Amino acid sequence: MIADMREALEAVLGPISEPVLLPGGASKEAWAVDGGGQRLLVRRAGGGVIHRHTLSLRDEFEVLRAAHEAGVKVPQPVLYIEELSGREAFVMERIAGETIGRRIVQRPELAAARDALPRQLAEQLARIHAIPLERVPFLREAGFERMVDELDEVGEPHPAIELGLWWLREHRPAQRAPVVCHGDFRIGNVAVDEHGLVGVLDWEFAHLDDPARDLAFGLVRAWRFGRDDLRLGGVGDVEPYLERYNELTGFDVQPEELDYWELAGNVAWAVGCLTQAQRHLTGQDRSVELAILGRLGAEVEYEICHLLERQGVS
Amino acid sequence: MSERPTPEELAEAIEEFLAGEILPTLDDHRARFRMLVALNALGIVRRELAKLPPEGDAEPRELAARIRAGDVPRGTLARVKTDVEARLRIASPHYLERYEAE
Numbered sequence: 530m531i532a533d534m535r536e537a538l539e540a541v542l543g544p545i546s547e548p549v550l551l552p553g554g555a556s557k558e559a560w561a562v563d564g565g566g567q568r569l570l571v572r573r574a575g576g577g578v579i580h581r582h583t584l585s586l587r588d589e590f591e592v593l594r595a596a597h598e599a600g601v602k603v604p605q606p607v608l609y610i611e612e613l614s615g616r617e618a619f620v621m622e623r624i625a626g627e628t629i630g631r632r633i634v635q636r637p638e639l640a641a642a643r644d645a646l647p648r649q650l651a652e653q654l655a656r657i658h659a660i661p662l663e664r665v666p667f668l669r670e671a672g673f674e675r676m677v678d679e680l681d682e683v684g685e686p687h688p689a690i691e692l693g694l695w696w697l698r699e700h701r702p703a704q705r706a707p708v709v710c711h712g713d714f715r716i717g718n719v720a721v722d723e724h725g726l727v728g729v730l731d732w733e734f735a736h737l738d739d740p741a742r743d744l745a746f747g748l749v750r751a752w753r754f755g756r757d758d759l760r761l762g763g764v765g766d767v768e769p770y771l772e773r774y775n776e777l778t779g780f781d782v783q784p785e786e787l788d789y790w791e792l793a794g795n796v797a798w799a800v801g802c803l804t805q806a807q808r809h810l811t812g813q814d815r816s817v818e819l820a821i822l823g824r825l826g827a828e829v830e831y832e833i834c835h836l837l838e839r840q841g842v843s
Numbered sequence: 844m845s846e847r848p849t850p851e852e853l854a855e856a857i858e859e860f861l862a863g864e865i866l867p868t869l870d871d872h873r874a875r876f877r878m879l880v881a882l883n884a885l886g887i888v889r890r891e892l893a894k895l896p897p898e899g900d901a902e903p904r905e906l907a908a909r910i911r912a913g914d915v916p917r918g919t920l921a922r923v924k925t926d927v928e929a930r931l932r933i934a935s936p937h938y939l940e941r942y943e944a945e
Contacts, residue, residue, distance in 0.1 A: 685847060686903040688923045691910035757941050809856065810847060820848045820856040824934040827927055834924040835942065842920045 533614045538562060538571065541610060542620065545569070556814065557586075557733075561623055568625075569607065573618035582675065583733040587611075588667050590619040592735045595664045595709075601656045602728050626720030626727040630754040633721050634763035645725035647765040650714075650747065651773035653729050658740045658778060660709040670707055671736040673697065673793060676800050683803045689830035693796040696837055702786050707737040715747040716754065716762035741782045744774060745790030750832045751798055792836045795829055802826030846930065849897075854889035858882060 534548050545564030548571065560571040574586060584592065590609045597603050605622040627633055634643070662668075673694075680690060711718075712734030720728040746752075747762045756763030761770050767787065775781055806823025808814045848856065862882055869875045903926070910919065931938055 686900055686907040688903055688906045688910055689927050691907045692915070692920060692923055695910050695913065695915055755941075758944075806847060810852065815856070815859055817856040817860040820853060823847050824853075824930075827930040827934045828938045830927045831924070831931055831938065831942075834920060834927055837920055838924075843917050 534560065537614050541608065568623040569620055570604065570623035571618055571620050573613055574616040582671070584735060586617045586619050589732050592665055592732045593621065595660050596657060596729070596732070599656050599660045601653055602726060604728055604730070624720050624728045626722045628717070628720050628730065630717040630752065630763070633716055634754045634756045638723055639721060642721050642723055642725040643764040646721070647761055647770040648773045649726040651770045652777065653726060654714060654744060655774055655777035657711055658708040658743070662709065662737065665709060668709060668735060668737050671738060676797055679804055680800050683807055685803065687799070687830065689833050690796060690799050692837060693792060693799070693833040696840065696842060697789070697793055697796065700789060702789055705739045705741060705780065708740045710736055710738040710740065710743040712736050712743070713746070714743055715749070715752040716764060717752060740778070740780055741786045742790045742793060744782060745787045746794045748787065748791040749794040749798055751829060792833065795833050795836065799826050799829040799833060802829060851889055851892040854885055854892060858885050858889065
């Protein structure tokens with residue numbers, strides 16, 4: 530299989546090093562290769578079912594190109610390959626930098642990076658939200674009704690998630706015009722070196738949405754990797770992040786909107802845990818890591834209760 | 844409340860992982876033998892669990908439906924939170940400590 534991959538890649542890239550399969554998801558493969566003096570990463574469709582609500586690799590590559598053109602720090606897109614040993618794939622720069630959330634929030638040598646990250650994250654998100662909609666016409670709006678649909682498809686009763694959805698329905702802030710959203714913008718999906726952010730990764734959830742929702746997703750407690758006191762992804766405070774974002778975009782997002790969308794982010798992730806577990810339970814991708822998410826979702830449900838309490842619900 | 848994965852389904856997931864991904868990597872004879880014994884033991888646990896009557900979920904199902912319909916009287920959150928805490932004491936006992944400082 531590696532020999533096939535290498536041959537197919539060399540047909541488009543010229544001579545390359547032996548492809549190395551990187552650990553990671555079953556739905557998409559990532560291969561590291563070096564060629565033409567560049568460190569490259571090949572993202573290729575996996576053997577399993579393609580998930581609904583994520584972009585095809587063709588569209589993901591196009592979003593990556595649009596982000597690159599807009600000056601977002603992303604791996605340089607190299608090329609899309611319609612058929613690489615039988616599946617679609619794309620090639621991009623393989624950037625150096627730490628991506629493991631727990632290390633980003635803990636490692637002493639990344640302390641200066643953590644200081645810089647709140648403003649850097651805001652700057653990248655401001656650029657993403659300025660990508661012209663007509664540049665990526667295939668992106669769809671994804672309102673939070675989608676969360677309800679996904680929960681119903683799972684079919685299990687989860688009163689805490691229902692309470693979250695109920696509160697979100699009752700307190701919906703005025704909606705902003707949709708912009709291009711990353712959809713999973715948080716620590717864990719950015720690469721970081723000792724100076725801070727070097728790349729925004731994982732664009733498969735890109736869609737059109739209220740920018741405040743994208744802005745608040747990185748506040749969700751699950752993405753603080755144990756540094757719960759630092760509300761912005763375990764790396765810093767929200768204030769400099771929000772201030773810099775508003776300065777650059779003029780959107781004037783209010784702290785209460787972040788509270789609202791932080792709760793929405795928790796509801797989305799609580800539902801996400803259940804749908805990930807379903808991938809195992811239905812036999813789509815058998816994996817003990819996916820299976821246990823069905824139970825760890827209780828952590829996110831507890832956070833939903835905690836946030837609702839803070840909103841005065843009893 | 845019958846949570847997914849059920850204990851039986853979790854045992855099955857662990858068996859698949861150990862037999863499919865770990866066992867083939869073990870070269871040491873002693874380690875291989877003990878892994879096979881451990882898999883047998885885990886199979887016993889799984890089959891014992893399979894004999895238990897399934898837990899009903901009528902109560903949370905009814906509560907979820909009421910909340911969906913907008914029927915949320917005072918005290919609903921407290922009740923829901925108590926249930927989530929009980930589930931967490933099984934699924935992730937140390938998680939609650941993260942809230943103690945707040």
